[in-house]
Amino acid sequence: MSNTLLKGGIVYDAAQNIKKQRLDVAVQDTKITELAVDIDPLNFDEVIDVTSKIVSPGLIDLHCHVYHGFNSTGVHPDVAGVGSGVTTVVDGGSAGHSNFGGFPTYVVPDSKTRVLCMVHISSNGLSVMPELRSLDDIDVQETTRVVRENRPLTQGVKIRAIGPTTETEGINIVKLAKQASIDSGTRLMVHIGELYHDGKTLTHELLPLLDIGDIVTHIFTPNRGGIIDSNNKVIPEFIDAQKRGVTLDTAFGRYNFSFDVARTALDQGVVPNTISTDLTLPGRETSVYSMPEMLTRFLALGFSIGDVLKMTTSNSAKALDMADTIGTLKPGNEADISVLEIVDGDWHVSDVKGVFLRTNKAIRPYITLKSGDIITPDLGPHPWGFLPNQSL
DSSP, rough: OOEEEEEEEEEEEEEGGEEEEEEEEEETTTEEEEESSSGGGOSEEEEEETTSSSSEEEHHHHHHHHOTTTBBOOOOOHHTTTTTTTTEEEEEEEEGGTTTHHHIIIIGOOSSSSEEEEEEBBBBBGGSSSSSSSGGGGGGHHHHHHHHHTTTEEEEEEOOOOSHHHHHTTHHHHHHHHHHHHHSSSSSEEOOOOEEEEEHHHHHHGGGGGGGOOEOTTTTOOOSSSBBBSSSSBOOHHHHHHHOOOEBOOTTTTTOOOHHHHHHHTTTTTOOOOOOOOOOOOOHHHOOHHHHHHHHHHHTOOOOHHHHHHTHHHHHHHTTTTTSSSOOOOOOOOOOOOEEEEEEEEEEEEOTOOOOEEEEEEEEEEEEEEEEEEOOSSOOOTTTBSOOOOOO
């Protein structure tokens, strides 16, 4: 039995309508026990002074790739997760039904971070590329079975609506993935950004298939088949999907995030729900870097600290129908807590097209609590740590 007190931090918890309040957080073993002003420190085994630090519910990365040891591009969950200030990661379809078993057998037991998964509609997931070469690579019944039998580790079905099979089968592959999500009682996550077909993109065709609870990811992709048409307007199907309550995810990745697309969409009323990384091993070395740097990118776009924390805590928890259990500091919940530093300076961040934005604030992890265990961040993706480059 042990207890810890986080003393004097600046708390943000959108789920409880707490914004920029100086509060203490008490933890008993694995649970949060109290959130209040000036808790008496005398009865705690460890008191951590987090004055001037941001104390947030544990960050959630709704789309990354953590099939470490199975797929060559998968990062270890704790590199994407607790070592970077994130307590929950959602693998975005690294495995399909035929090779999913490595997650519950090896990856999850080896991880301090909470791991959740989307199961790819391709039988072998991303272990081969392109993952969909024909309809023979899809088995709706088996995908449904694996999702159902591995709940709550499995949270839905994933499809990348790109690649050669989109040219031959088009919307049919998305319909099959959608059927698997319906049959398994979960959700569909769709990667958009390719294929012009009969004057329209596949994105035009697939968006009407998505319901409240489904997730469209890479919404700010600069690639063909994104959400901006040739007249620089957001396509109406995307606006309709936003109105229906489809989750709009901004996953960065190596090729799928443009500041110009983001600004165009934001100016036309697009309201993204979640920030995620689409982190991979090569992405951590060349583009994505970390969740904290993703938050810094959104600060550079004009979002507030409260905005970016909401998009990576309560909004992401809601997208998973887990708002009662993660994404909040509510007493009684698991003690998943991200303590972050706001560092003033002159920083620049880039998108996948090499466009730079400047910001005077950057975010880096300070400590992370996962089920009450205290974890210090790793060395970070840059030689100097987690902070982005200083402005040129």
